[in-house]
Amino acid sequence: xxxxxxxxxxxxxxxxxxxxxxxxxxxxxxxxxxxxxxxxxxxxxxxxxxxxxxxxxxxxxxxxxxxxxxxxxxxxxxxxxxxxxxxxxxxxxxxxxxxxxxxxxxxxxxx
Amino acid sequence: xxxxxxxxxxxxxxxxxxxxxxxxxxxxxxxxxxxxxxxxxxxxxxxxxxxxxxxxxxxxxxxxxxxxxxxxxxxxxxxxxxxxxxxxxxxxxxxxxxxxxxxxxxxxxxxxxx
Numbered sequence: 001x002x003x004x005x006x007x008x009x010x011x012x013x014x015x016x017x018x019x020x021x022x023x024x025x026x027x028x029x030x031x032x033x034x035x036x037x038x039x040x041x042x043x044x045x046x047x048x049x050x051x052x053x054x055x056x057x058x059x060x061x062x063x064x065x066x067x068x069x070x071x072x073x074x075x076x077x078x079x080x081x082x083x084x085x086x087x088x089x090x091x092x093x094x095x096x097x098x099x100x101x102x103x104x105x106x107x108x109x110x111x
Numbered sequence: 112x113x114x115x116x117x118x119x120x121x122x123x124x125x126x127x128x129x130x131x132x133x134x135x136x137x138x139x140x141x142x143x144x145x146x147x148x149x150x151x152x153x154x155x156x157x158x159x160x161x162x163x164x165x166x167x168x169x170x171x172x173x174x175x176x177x178x179x180x181x182x183x184x185x186x187x188x189x190x191x192x193x194x195x196x197x198x199x200x201x202x203x204x205x206x207x208x209x210x211x212x213x214x215x216x217x218x219x220x221x222x223x224x225x
Contacts, residue, residue, distance in 0.1 A: 101153030
């Protein structure tokens with residue numbers, strides 16, 4: 001099946017710093033989503049971005065489908081950005097409709 | 112749009128008991144998914160429905176697990192004869208389907224088997 005690798009696994013920042021999270025995937029996809037999982041376990045949708053670039057406030061994401069990677073940018077980080085960030089993809093071929101998740105990047109933003 | 116809801120939010124049960132979880136998807140989303148997440152891992156796919164039809168099941172879904180989506184609305188996930196290894200967060204998601212594949216997740220049901 002498709003492989004999803006996220007890096008780095010852990011990231012510690014001071015408030016106000018910028019960061020880049022990476023997601024590599026091993027096959028063509030028709031869906032790529034970035035999520036933030038809060039301390040209560042809720043997965044919050046950040047971006048639906050199978051290709052191209054999107055921005056939402058301090059967050060932006062870019063997916064280069066031909067090179068099979070996606071980047072999530074967090075600017076001017078805040079303590080509330082802490083949590084685990086997941087990348088998840090759905091393959092284009094094979095009829096499988098499921099999201100396959102990476103292992104996540106655990107972000108800690110210190111005041 | 113009230114989002115995906117799941118009940119109960121927490122469930123503690125003794126080994127060997129049966130448990131049932133409910134998921135209410137976003138209205139008019141015809142696709143509904145179940146995932147399981149253990150500590151320190153990303154969610155893993157269990158099964159999905161398009162309307163009332165169960166179209167795919169993971170190998171993770173042993174014979175003790177069964178899911179239904181009667182009438183294509185809410186869904187239930189039942190685990191029979193629970194084992195300690197079933198302890199996990201069970202997540203439900205829904206999506207509108209073609210042409211938009213984005214999945215929206217509920218808050219999850221945290222199961223603890225003692």
